[in-house]
Amino acid sequence: MARDSRKGRRGFGRRKVCRFCVDKNLKVDFHDANMLKYFLTERGKIIPRRISGNCAKHQRQVTLAIKRARQIALLPYTSSTI
């Protein structure tokens, strides 16, 4: 599955593959708060690429989408109630 993306981290479990590269139909959209929540921690921070497994291009799109969604209160800047 992750044949060439495993380079440099042999034997450290499965390298995650960018969801948006795997599924070409999936679009990063700032309206879709539920999808974007997947890329936030419980506190509302954006999950880094090395954890989420996104490629650079899509991580940029996700970041922009999350910031847009925050401006219109679809996603939290922070959740202080945890």
Added chain:
Amino acid sequence: MLFREYETIYIMRPDLAEEEEAAVAERMSGILDKTQARLLKQAVWGKRKLAYEIKKYSKGVYVSLKYLSAADTVQELERNLKILDPVIRFQTFKIADGVDVDKRLAEQAAEDAREEAERAERERALAQQQAEAEARARAEAEAVAAAPQVAATGQEPTTAAAAGTDQAGSAAAGDDSSSEQKEEK
């Protein structure tokens, strides 16, 4: 004139009367008309929970305006949104630059038609699901009614297994009958 595609989303207070909401919408569309913008789509998302409080409100009415226009429309629109009291938050996003107006309008029309078709499809599927759930409930009720007779014969493990298969069989039968009913319709 160079046109861009914008999306302006504004959030109104949750405690507004319908007329007030309509008044805001009317004012917005008036500005779009006046500045020769082309409205692609106006969507009212309705009352939603906000991810954080804005002006002490935890809910808000979302309205999204998608339009093609030059940059001065956005300025005018945002100036008005700032003045309007019912609006607690607004944000304009640039979606695309240098848009071919006629082509984009045609695309939007096609998209609207597709969404409408999808909505109809969803409703149909929902109705079907409900029918199937009803059929399953009916089958289960029949199985429950039949169960005491089976239990009375003793030998718990085997009867339990038998009852399980019975139920599955009757459920399948129920599904069949429901699809037959649909065909009759």
